[in-house]
Amino acid sequence: MPELPEVETIRRGLQKCVVKEKGGKVIRVEILEKKSFIGESSMIVGASIRTLRRRGKALIFDFTNGTSIICHLRMTGQLIWTSSEERFAGGHPNDNFIAELPNKQTRIVIGFERGTLFFNDQRKFGFMRALKTEDVENDSFIRRLAKEPWEMSGEELFAKLQRHKGAPVKSVILDQSIIAGLGNIYADETLFYAKINPKRKAGNVSRDEADALIEGARVVMDRSLEAGGSTIRNYVKSDGTKGDYLELFAKVFNRQGKKCERCGAIILKTRVGGRGTHFCPVCQKQ
DNA sequence: CTAGGATCCTGTCAGC
DNA sequence: TGCTGACAGGATCCTA
Numbered sequence: 001m002p003e004l005p006e007v008e009t010i011r012r013g014l015q016k017c018v019v020k021e022k023g024g025k026v027i028r029v030e031i032l033e034k035k036s037f038i039g040e041s042s043m044i045v046g047a048s049i050r051t052l053r054r055r056g057k058a059l060i061f062d063f064t065n066g067t068s069i070i071c072h073l074r075m076t077g078q079l080i081w082t083s084s085e086e087r088f089a090g091g092h093p094n095d096n097f098i099a100e101l102p103n104k105q106t107r108i109v110i111g112f113e114r115g116t117l118f119f120n121d122q123r124k125f126g127f128m129r130a131l132k133t134e135d136v137e138n139d140s141f142i143r144r145l146a147k148e149p150w151e152m153s154g155e156e157l158f159a160k161l162q163r164h165k166g167a168p169v170k171s172v173i174l175d176q177s178i179i180a181g182l183g184n185i186y187a188d189e190t191l192f193y194a195k196i197n198p199k200r201k202a203g204n205v206s207r208d209e210a211d212a213l214i215e216g217a218r219v220v221m222d223r224s225l226e227a228g229g230s231t232i233r234n235y236v237k238s239d240g241t242k243g244d245y246l247e248l249f250a251k252v253f254n255r256q257g258k259k260c261e262r263c264g265a266i267i268l269k270t271r272v273g274g275r276g277t278h279f280c281p282v283c284q285k286q
Numbered sequence: 287c288t289a290g291g292a293t294c295c296t297g298t299c300a301g302c
Numbered sequence: 303t304g305c306t307g308a309c310a311g312g313a314t315c316c317t318a
Contacts, residue, residue, distance in 0.1 A: 003311060035294095057312080074312045076296080092311075094297095105296085123295045125312065141313085167289060176313080184311050230311085246311090253311080274291070276309075 002073040002091045002230065004057055004148070004181030005221050009229030010079050010090035011054045017081050017088055017115065019049045024113025026063075036107035036121060039130035043067040048112075056145045056180035060136060068133040071119070072141065077126030083115030089232035093245060096120045097235045145180045149218045152179060154211030161210060165203025171273035172202040173213065182217060185246070185253045188278045189220040192252045197284040198272045223249045252278040 002010075017023065025048045029041040047063035054060065059079075061069040071079070078091035080101060089097040101118045102109055108119035108128055119128060129139070136142055146152070146160075157179060164172045172178055174187050182190060191198050193216030196209055205213070227248040228234050237243040246254055251261055256269035256278055265282035 006311080072312085075310070076312095121295095122297065123310085123312095125294065164288070171289085174312090186311085273289095276311095 002057065002077060003183035003186050003221075004054075005186075005224035006091060006229035007054055007057050007059055007073065008225060009231055011052050011059055013088045013090055013231060014079065014081060014117075015052050017083065017086055018112065018117060019052060021048070023081075023083075023115050023117075024048055026110060026112055028109075028111040030109040030111070031107075032102065032109065033107040033121075033124060035124060036119065036126065037128050037130070041130060043130045044069065044110075055142055056148065056176055057183065058141060058145075062133050066133050068131055068136050070129045070131070070136065070139055070142065072126050073121070074123070074125035074127075076122040078118075078120040080118045080120065081115055082118070087232065089235070090230060091120075092122070093230040093235045094122075095242075097232045144177045146177050148180045149182075149214055149221065152214060154207065154214045157214055158205070158207050158210035161202040161205050165201060167202055168199050168272050169196060169202045169205055170198035170275075170277060173217075174273070174275070179217065181221065184275050184277075185250065186217065186220050186224070188253045189249075189251060190216040192216075192278075192280060192284060193220060195283050197286045198277045198279055199270075200286065220249070252280060254278065 025046055026044050029045060031037045031041060044063050044067055047065040049061050050064045051062045059071045073091050076092040078096055080089040096105055105120045105122050106118050107121050110117040160178045161172060170187050170191060173182050190213060194209060194212035227245060230245045234243055234245045252267050255267045258267055260267055260280040260283060263282045265280055267278055268281050270277050
């Protein structure tokens with residue numbers, strides 16, 4: 001679930017409350033679900049967070065003692081910081097954003113001097129991994145990541161699409177070793193922006209369309225970042241009701257049955273590479 | 287090498 | 303009110 005903009009929103013949000021003296025040193029690490037934590041949790045006890053980085057959809061906590069935590073939220077992960085004066089929640093938007101913690105879905109609790117960081121994850125696909133900072137680049141997930149859309153040219157993407165010419169273009173742009181950061185929402189939104197049908201073979205995508213894909217990926221993710229990804233602030237609307245942050249920017253995702261904002265046709269939902277896929281049958285012809 | 291399908295896990299929702 | 307099956311914003315592993 002959380003894609004690049006959500007993870008970046010979390011990075012920015014936590015930067016303001018948990019880094020260095022704001023959060024202070026780690027007092028304890030409580031692992032409530034063994035498979036959610038890889039490595040030795042005692043590595044970070046006594047250290048504070050020096051910086052927060054992001055690579056694709058992975059968040060990296062660098063600690064003052066030369067250790068790091070790589071955190072991947074996968075489908076349903078959330079990070080929630082609580083202290084006496086504030087609460088920041090981001091990731092998979094559900095009621096844990098505002099629930100009492102820890103709870104049934106809490107997998108890891110990291111207690112700091114001045115607050116607590118909860119890692120919640122309904123489906124247990126996400127994880128935290130403790131390792132030396134110098135080993136982060138060698139991590140099996142980090143190592144395989146391609147460039148993000150802002151660093152990649154249309155020419156580079158075009159070449160990569162050619163190498164997977166038989167696969168549907170949507171499946172190819174979801175591959176983090178092809179281009180980093182896109183998940184199911186932004187893949188659909190990017191293809192809508194570029195007016196490309198998600199089922200088209202990657203090999204049929206033209207050089208110009210590859211440019212449009214790069215531009216689309218940048219635009220849709222920038223737009224989501226402005227909206228703040230999925231965080232507590234847009235989960236709870238100003239009138240107190242719970243919201244769907246997708247309303248803020250999605251043109252096709254979860255809009256099946258509704259009108260295309262560009263041409264008025266009805267948005268359809270289908271299945272591509274095993275994933276639910278939303279598109280406009282008129283703007284994105286086969 | 288590529289492409290496609292199964293798999294990890296819990297929860298929710300539609301349909302009977 | 304159950305029960306059942308499909309599906310969920312991800313990535314990896316296995317097979318052909």
